[in-house]
Amino acid sequence: MQLRSPAFESMGPIPRAYTCEGDDTSxxxxxxxxxxGTLSxxxxxxxxxxPDPAAPRRIxxxxxxxxLPPDLRALPAGASAKLPPGARHGKNDWNRAAWGGPCPPIGRHRYFFALYALDTRLDALHAPTRAELEGAVAGHILARAELIxxxxxxLASRRAG
Structure with missing residues (x-):
């Protein structure tokens, strides 16, 4: 399985529009x-x-x-605001169920987008955390694709003359 974005290359910079400094859309x-056999x-x-790439302390x-429906092959920009029918948000580390774009406090951070093709649906998960998601997909992953x-x-100093 392959995962890509028309907005940025693998290992390339994510455009500002998708971050806390832009529109913060997915x-x-x-x-x-x-x-x-993919069901979701x-x-x-x-x-x-x-918080700091030189001394990371958490994910x-x-x-x-x-x-996400098994026949789906793309999410448009801003899909976080309106997911496809049947799809649901989990809870991110801002304690909200939606996209929370890059907003690193210091340095250049990496953002791992992982897409899992599953042999099941996750109907029992309503707004899962990462740990709940990882537990639910264990043993059900048909394929995994990653984009970084x-x-x-x-920096304000870069904008100032």
Missing amino acids: PPLEWSDVPA FALLVQDPDA WVHWIVVD GTYEKQ
Whole structure:
């Protein structure tokens, strides 16, 4: 399975529009080569570099989506505001059920977008945390695809002459 975004290249910078310094909307995503038997998809977006890439202390969850339909092959920009029918948000580390874009306090962070093709639906999960999602998908992953983007905040000193 392959995961990509028309908004940024793998290991490339995530455009500002999708961050806390922009519109903070979810970026567009596209996937292909889905395995036979896929009954749903789950999406997990995490930053393993929090709070400082030089001394990371935790993984920060930016977005969780479960029960994306099996025939779906893309999410448009801003899909967090209106998920496809049947899909649901999980709870991110801002304690909300929606996209929370990159907003690193220091340095350039990496953002891992992981898409799981599952042989089941996750109907029992209503607004899952990362731990709940990971527990529910264990033993049900047919394929996993990953896309990594980066982001570093623009500094006020860079904008000042």
